Amino acid sequence: MSGDLSPIDRAKFVAAKRATDFVDDGMRVGLGTGSTAAWLVRCLGEMVRDDGLRIKGVPTSTRTAELARDVGIDVISLDEAKWLDITIDGADEFDGDLNLIKGGGGALLQEKIVATASDQMIVIADAAKEVEHLGAFPLPVEVIPFGWQTTQALIEETLISMDVMGRTSSLRMNGQVPFITDEGNHILDLHLGRIGNARQLALVLNQMPGVVENGLFIDVCDIVIIGYGSGKVEVRDINEGTVSSQQIDFVENDNLFADLAD
Template sequence: MANAEELKRAAAEAALDFVEDKMALGIGTGTTAEAFVRALAQRVRGGLKVTGVATSERTERLCQELSIPMATLETLPRLDLTVDGADEIDPGLRLLKGGGGALLREKIVAKASKRMIVVADAAKLVDELGAFPLPIEINGFGMVATYLAIQEATEALGLSGDLTLRRRGEEPFITDSGHLILDADFGRIPDPQALSRALHEVPGVVEHGLFLGLASDALVASSDGVRHLTV
């Protein structure tokens, strides 16, 4: 039985089959995305020519350490492919992401891409999103008012559960874009589209971790091998 790290590596390496020479490539954040970065770096050393756009400062640093050519969305605003991980994947390839706190940049990069491939181990497959807490990135100004508005909007959808301000040690966690994150423990989200709309109507919400209609493919590794799922 392969362990979790081996499965992540297998899914990440399978994504290299979709990377072509001279691609503009969105590069995700998280442990599976990091496995992809390391595998990609080997191909780059072997002569593959790509230019990457990172979804986080952490990914940017790793790519630079491994000598993967990098750019920004300002200089490369249209991407051929993004490869990223996910915290949950449902049968329609709707995703719950943002456990690492990079959801805003991840979503911007994914939307700028012609294609998004998700790499994950089979434990990330779920029948319904929501067992993993949903990250909601919010502006620091009016945090309590935003908290209450989110609570009211989600209760109107029949959702309940704790909204917890994410912390790093004793201090609030600050995203790369300077925002805060509320982790919403709903348990299950029967209508992700309705929740997405409701959250976007709250002025203090910058973005949320529901990635709907963005992923076209998922490469999911288990002890039986890597499955390619599409919508």
């Protein structure tokens, strides 16, 4: 129930709720992965069920696909959609230029493909995700399993010449075994502390053999919607140069708030 939500979950919910205002009937919508994106999927599912909203959802992970189907959203593949009207997703960090770190949930590759195949990308996040400089959150890098330790060593050696504070990395684990992405790859989390030149780092990482993709999303996000525990939401449009805010009221809704699996 909404009354039982923590302040952080309230912030995620109001950001997701506000993002649904950008979704129109007939749209092809990229559906992000993670706890904040899960709120969005639930909100859109409620609109499909109660308001007759007709959309095609393109999920960025198997777990998002499962949730979308559970709430009644018509799920299709990106190949079927070919191009999307909008993608709405969360972020692990964003800066003042709306550059992002994503991939905390392990879906960065599909998330980046879907986001760049969209007319517009909207990020929904709580206020704690805003940073002056990217890098406090470990930067995920998806690598193929073959020779991953060699790839890791190459990355760490290359970081010496990069404008970053830290230069260590770790293989992401799932219990006692390596975490496996939907594409069957591993993830290296880079503990950088602060990234001075995110654009340069993104380009350098993706030139390395063994690296599939990195979690830096540069010049991809158009709008960020920031939620607060009070119910306030702030919308920043990087293209229009506008900032607006409003208050979203909480309404008790058993269907929306029950059994949400983050």
